[in-house]
Amino acid sequence: MFKYILRRILLMIPVMLFVIVIVFTLMYFTPGDPVDTILAGSDATAQTREALREELGLNGTYLERLGRYIGGLLHGDLGLDYNSRMPVIDIIKVAFPSTLKIAGAAIAFATILGIAIGIWAAVNQYTFADTFATILALLGNSMPVFWLALLLMLQFSIRLRWLPATGLDGWKGLIMPAFCTSVSSLAAIARMTRSSMLEVIRSDYITTARAKGVREANVITEHALGNAMIPVVTTIGIQFGNLLGGAVLTETVFAIPGMGTMIVSAIKARNIPVVQGGVLVCALSLCVLNLVIDLLYGFIDPRIKSQYK
Amino acid sequence: MKENNMQKQEALTYKHRGQGAEIWRRFRKSKTAMLGLFMLLVLVFLAIFADVLTPYDATKSDAANRMLQPSAEHLFGTDELGRDIFTRIAMGTRISLTVGLVSVTISAVGGIILGSIAGYYGGKVDTIIMRFVDIWMAIPSLLLNITIVAVLGVGLENVMIAIGISNIPGYCRTIRASIMSIKGSEYIEAAKASGASDARIILSHIIPNSLAPLIVQATLRMGASILICASMSFMGLGVVPPTPEWGAMLSTGRSFLRDHPHLCTFPGGAIMYTVLAMNLLGDGIRDALDPKLKN
Numbered sequence: 055m056f057k058y059i060l061r062r063i064l065l066m067i068p069v070m071l072f073v074i075v076i077v078f079t080l081m082y083f084t085p086g087d088p089v090d091t092i093l094a095g096s097d098a099t100a101q102t103r104e105a106l107r108e109e110l111g112l113n114g115t116y117l118e119r120l121g122r123y124i125g126g127l128l129h130g131d132l133g134l135d136y137n138s139r140m141p142v143i144d145i146i147k148v149a150f151p152s153t154l155k156i157a158g159a160a161i162a163f164a165t166i167l168g169i170a171i172g173i174w175a176a177v178n179q180y181t182f183a184d185t186f187a188t189i190l191a192l193l194g195n196s197m198p199v200f201w202l203a204l205l206l207m208l209q210f211s212i213r214l215r216w217l218p219a220t221g222l223d224g225w226k227g228l229i230m231p232a233f234c235t236s237v238s239s240l241a242a243i244a245r246m247t248r249s250s251m252l253e254v255i256r257s258d259y260i261t262t263a264r265a266k267g268v269r270e271a272n273v274i275t276e277h278a279l280g281n282a283m284i285p286v287v288t289t290i291g292i293q294f295g296n297l298l299g300g301a302v303l304t305e306t307v308f309a310i311p312g313m314g315t316m317i318v319s320a321i322k323a324r325n326i327p328v329v330q331g332g333v334l335v336c337a338l339s340l341c342v343l344n345l346v347i348d349l350l351y352g353f354i355d356p357r358i359k360s361q362y363k
Numbered sequence: 364m365k366e367n368n369m370q371k372q373e374a375l376t377y378k379h380r381g382q383g384a385e386i387w388r389r390f391r392k393s394k395t396a397m398l399g400l401f402m403l404l405v406l407v408f409l410a411i412f413a414d415v416l417t418p419y420d421a422t423k424s425d426a427a428n429r430m431l432q433p434s435a436e437h438l439f440g441t442d443e444l445g446r447d448i449f450t451r452i453a454m455g456t457r458i459s460l461t462v463g464l465v466s467v468t469i470s471a472v473g474g475i476i477l478g479s480i481a482g483y484y485g486g487k488v489d490t491i492i493m494r495f496v497d498i499w500m501a502i503p504s505l506l507l508n509i510t511i512v513a514v515l516g517v518g519l520e521n522v523m524i525a526i527g528i529s530n531i532p533g534y535c536r537t538i539r540a541s542i543m544s545i546k547g548s549e550y551i552e553a554a555k556a557s558g559a560s561d562a563r564i565i566l567s568h569i570i571p572n573s574l575a576p577l578i579v580q581a582t583l584r585m586g587a588s589i590l591i592c593a594s595m596s597f598m599g600l601g602v603v604p605p606t607p608e609w610g611a612m613l614s615t616g617r618s619f620l621r622d623h624p625h626l627c628t629f630p631g632g633a634i635m636y637t638v639l640a641m642n643l644l645g646d647g648i649r650d651a652l653d654p655k656l657k658n
Contacts (some may be wrong), residue, residue, distance in 0.1 A: 069497065069498055069501055072494075072495075072499055073501055073502060076498065076502075076509065077497075077502075080510055080511065080513075080514050081510075081513070081514070083514055084438040084513060084514045085514075085516070162558055192639065192643070193635075193639070193643060195586075195587065195638070195642055196590075196635050196638040196639035196642055197591060197635055198593055198594065198597075198613075198631055198634045198635060198638075199476075199594070199615060200594065200597050200610075200613065200631075201627070201630075201631030201632075201634065201635065204613070204617055204620060204627050204631065205627075205628075207620065208451065208620055208621075208624055208627075212620065212621050240403075295503045295504065296503070296504070298503045298505075298506065299503050299505030299506065302505055302506070302509075302598075303505075303594055303597070303598070305619070306597070306598050307464070316597050317506065317509060318509065318599075321509060321512070321513040321600060322599065324513075329510065329513055332506075333502060333506050333507075333510055335505055336502070336503055337501050337502045337503070337506075340501055340502075340503060341501055
């Protein structure tokens with residue numbers, strides 16, 4: 055098991071290295087000179103421009119700059135913010151917890167409610183519950199997150215004044231952003247749980263359990279649920295990527311200073327190191343999460359655990 | 364002899380027709396799929412006849428009629444510059460459908476080329492392409508789109524290109540899997556034995572036989588692409604005003620949410636309607652083309 059984890063962590067290194075190269079290359083070819091943007095409107099001399107170029111690490115060829123960037127990353131240095139000259143890592147340290155809070159609450163909400171709705175729909179196939187789950191899945195997939203966020207804000211912040219319209223202060227501030235972010239994942243998890251449960255509850259061993267007189271609640275929770283969970287866990291892992299995207303939008307609507315708002319405003323200001331750092335941290339989070347999901351399979355299904363060598 | 368040939372020809376025609384008719388029969392049987400088709404046809408109608416349907420200009424300001432509530436004269440009311448919201452939504456249909464079609468075409472072409480090469484040749488080429496695809500997929504989709512737009516610059520064309528490029532890996536995987544399952548078939552072996560070139564085998568035999576999963580994916584991705592375009596415009600990274608794009612309209616409208624919520628309600632509803640239509644249609648096509656894929 056330990057060897058397997060170590061191997062997977064080592065495999066993440068080339069993946070991350072390629073992500074770094076792709077993002078760096080994309081940003082390298084972004085048109086316009088950052089020095090022009092930073093010094094726009096000032097009468098900077100050639101010397102000042104050169105000093106700034108040196109300070110921000112903008113001198114040298116593509117390969118030199120890439121080498122410097124990767125070297126910096128190994129020391130935890132993601133470069134300097136063009137505007138504030140603060141280290142990008144410090145900015146991310148402030149922004150990342152907000153996004154993690156939203157994404158964490160959203161995935162917890164989507165998982166708990168999605169699995170519950172999926173089971174409810176599967177054990178009541180072709181009834182109101184099933185139709186409800188299907189409609190919910192369809193709407194969840196089609197609903198623009200930012201529109202839902204605005205509608206909820208209108209109702210619960212402006213009209214009823216129950217929840218704060220902006221910011222992430224306290225648990226009340228987390229409710230709307232987390233709910234909006236979770237909707238499409240909730241739909242996907244409910245849909246997957248339903249189809250996976252339907253497949254499992256038709257198995258012979260479930261019929262045997264029922265024939266032995268096991269209570270229906272026990273048949274579902276103890277016998278069926280465990281085996282139906284593997285595809286659901288995969289869906290949860292896939293959804294985390296979508297959640298990060300969703301968080302970018304909810305942060306914009308609720309004016310939350312997270313990774314999403316940080317990256318969007320950095321793009322508008324052509325603040326390349328912040329964009330690079332933000333995307334890299336998001337990609338790394340996704341890689342780590344995929345590893346965790348893979349390891350979770352082992353706990354859910356001992357047959358998979360035995361393959362970890 | 365001649366009669367025998369005619370009978371064979373008739374049987375072939377019947378079989379050919381039969382397959383198409385069978386798919387249509389399965390599609391028609393699903394009420395939700397037919398609803399999706401109807402909803403899409405309404406959108407296409409709106410997009411084609413947008414100019415004729417309303418007497419207003421989508422971009423011309425009218426200070427005297429700012430932020431009017433929905434009425435018989437202005438079906439969805441007017442926006443902060445006095446422009447008719449229904450007209451802007453109708454014109455926005457053209458943009459959304461174009462975004463869906465163009466971005467899906469870019470990803471499908473890119474995915475077909477890469478997926479065909481990876482699936483057909485296998486070995487090292489396959490490993491290199493698929494590792495690259497895995498890495499591409501390690502970056503969250505919306506963030507990848509944002510990054511590409513950062514390089515290309517803001518604007519409708521660039522957003523379509525960004526969405527197209529970022530969706531290539533999904534198509535690549537689908538086509539590759541499909542090709543791997545059919546490349547060992549006897550008819551491919553026969554084509555090879557008859558001396559057909561690799562390009563001819565891929566273009567004439569493999570791709571036509573891998574189209575079903577591609578069509579399903581394209582329809583389902585079209586809705587998602589429209590949603591991403593609207594999301595990017597909402598954040599100010601996509602289509603910029605005064606172009607009547609639904610996401611951009613929502614972005615402007617949110618400043619007036621408290622007193623004039625109709626500025627947000629209708630553009631958001633239009634996005635949801637379109638994505639829902641595409642999802643219903645995509646599910647219907649999937650079930651009709653391959654009933655095994657249902658659920």
